[in-house]
Amino acid sequence: xxxxxxxxxxxxxxxxxxxxxxxxxxxxxxxxxxxxxxxxxxxxxxxxxxxxxxxxxxxxxxxxxxxxxxxxxxxxxxxxxxxxxxxxxxxxxxxxxxxxxxxxxxxxxxxxxxxxxxxxxxxxxxxxxxxxxxxxxxxxxxxxxxxxxxxxxxxxxxxxxxxxxxxxxxxxxx
Numbered sequence: 648x649x650x651x652x653x654x655x656x657x658x659x660x661x662x663x664x665x666x667x668x669x670x671x672x673x674x675x676x677x678x679x680x681x682x683x684x685x686x687x688x689x690x691x692x693x694x695x696x697x698x699x700x701x702x703x704x705x706x707x708x709x710x711x712x713x714x715x716x717x718x719x720x721x722x723x724x725x726x727x728x729x730x731x732x733x734x735x736x737x738x739x740x741x742x743x744x745x746x747x748x749x750x751x752x753x754x755x756x757x758x759x760x761x762x763x764x765x766x767x768x769x770x771x772x773x774x775x776x777x778x779x780x781x782x783x784x785x786x787x788x789x790x791x792x793x794x795x796x797x798x799x800x801x802x803x804x805x806x807x808x809x810x811x812x813x814x815x816x817x818x819x820x821x
Contacts, residue, residue, distance in 0.1 A: 682749060683780050690742045691780055699781045701743055704730070705750045705767070706779075712769045728769040734762045743767070749776045 691698050708730050716724045732743055740756055743765045747754040753768045 683783065684745060687742060687745050687780055697739060701746050702779050702781055705746060706775050708769045709750060709773050709775055730767050732765045734764045740765050
């Protein structure tokens with residue numbers, strides 16, 4: 648029997664292969680779930696409003712940064728923008744750090760407890776993830792997608808090859 652982690656790797660490889668072959672409408676669930684940790688998925692279940700608030704704040708920061716720099720000439724563009732979140736507990740700070748990473752931002756904690764807070768830095772490469780954690784929650788916060796679900800959600804008439812025997816080499820079934 649194939650474990651979920653191995654199944655995710657196989658699905659991710661097959662999606663990369665489909666992308667390389669130019670196949671469209673292939674489900675992205677298995678690739679997207681990899682970018683969010685189990686901690687964040689659990690946090691979404693426990694405190695969805697907090698996660699959505701942080702995602703909205705990070706999205707606003709990315710949009711403000713891009714809008715500001717698109718309207719300025721090269722000499723007046725800002726390299727970075729910073730945002731300080733209010734003091735929060737350890738788990739919430741960890742969630743902010745991990746979400747900031749998904750938005751390609753850097754983050755750092757400041758001050759001592761109970762005033763410890765997180766500052767995020769938005770830069771030129773910061774962007775919204777293709778699928779936010781809160782959107783993933785709407786689809787179901789599970790790990791891998793099943794083969795049945797993948798075939799139902801894909802509008803591809805060409806089956807993806809089983810790469811257990813790829814390039815003339817036999818690979819053992821796991």
